[in-house]
Amino acid sequence: MSEKNVVSIANVLIYSEDIFSAQGLTTLIKFYRPSLRISHIASPQEAYAANSNKVRFVVAVATQATNLMSLMNTMQYLRDAKPDLPCLVLSDALDPVLPALMPDVPTLCLNTPIRHIYESISRLLSRKGAASPHYSALPLLTQRQREVLCLLASGASAQDVSAELGISLKTAYVHRRDILMRLNISPNYYRGVFSGRLS
Numbered sequence: 001m002s003e004k005n006v007v008s009i010a011n012v013l014i015y016s017e018d019i020f021s022a023q024g025l026t027t028l029i030k031f032y033r034p035s036l037r038i039s040h041i042a043s044p045q046e047a048y049a050a051n052s053n054k055v056r057f058v059v060a061v062a063t064q065a066t067n068l069m070s071l072m073n074t075m076q077y078l079r080d081a082k083p084d085l086p087c088l089v090l091s092d093a094l095d096p097v098l099p100a101l102m103p104d105v106p107t108l109c110l111n112t113p114i115r116h117i118y119e120s121i122s123r124l125l126s127r128k129g130a131a132s133p134h135y136s137a138l139p140l141l142t143q144r145q146r147e148v149l150c151l152l153a154s155g156a157s158a159q160d161v162s163a164e165l166g167i168s169l170k171t172a173y174v175h176r177r178d179i180l181m182r183l184n185i186s187p188n189y190y191r192g193v194f195s196g197r198l199s
Contacts (some may be wrong), residue, residue, distance in 0.1 A: 010039035013050055015074050016061035017042050021110075025059060025090070032118055033125070044074045052081035057124045061110070063092045069150040072101050084125040090117065096183045097153045101146050141182060148175040 012029060014020040022040040029038055034054075041047050060071055066102060078086050089107045091098050097117055099107050124198045141149065144165075162172040179185075 010050060011036045011054060011056045012038045013055055013058045013078070014038060014040050014061065015042070015058065015068055015071065016040065017062065018063060021061040021063070021090075025061065029121060030116065032122070041074070043070060044077055047074045047077050050078065050081075052078070052085070055082065055085060057086040057088070057121070059121065060087070060089045061103075062089055062098055063110075068097065068101060068153050072146070072150055075102060075105065088120055088124060096185060097149060098113075100141050100148060100183055103140060108176070137190060141179065144148075145175055145179050147181075148172065149179050152176060152179070162188075 014022045014025050016025070019040070026038050026040070029036060037054075039050075040052070055078070056073065060075060062068070062071060075087060079087065085173075087102075087105045089098055089102065089105050090110050090112075091107055092110045093104070099105075102158055106120065108117060147165060151164055156171040157165065158169060158176055161167070161171045165172070
């Protein structure tokens with residue numbers, strides 16, 4: 001069966017740019033729910049092949065190397081196609097960026113015990129309630145601030161943000177300052193983590 005056909009009949013979509021994370025998560029889900037059809041996707045283009053009527057939930061795995069813009073676009077596309085689609089993000093670090101980009105999607109750390117990850121997935125499948133977000137009270141960012149944050153977290157400078165979004169350099173600096181203040185991110189954390197996100 002072709003990859004497009006596999007995605008079109010999937011009940012569960014796993015978004016991950018890392019095939020090993022996707023295989024591990026597939027094994028976990030299949031162990032508890034062997035009847036589910038699971039497909040691994042790694043880009044928004046692969047998500048277009050999914051039949052939104054058959055997809056029951058989406059799990060995204062985000063590591064330090066994940067392209068956050070691609071992740072956000074994929075999740076947004078899938079949730080636009082099916083607004084009540086349950087989603088869960090598994091992150092490899094306690095990073096304030098992911099919950100800020102997708103405040104309505106629960107986030108768990110990848111080193112969370114397997115039992116807790118499974119319980120969160122079970123709640124999503126049964127729709128008895130969503131998994132508890134790791135960050136409970138998040139300041140909301142505007143859509144433009146989320147776009148800026150995606151670029152910054154991918155290693156872009158303020159000049160790159162200005163050019164990419166067609167805004168002035170001063171506006172890019174103001175967005176960066178406001179994002180750091182709202183997320184309570186120190187400049188040292190920003191320089192240490194964001195600037196080396198893809199290096």
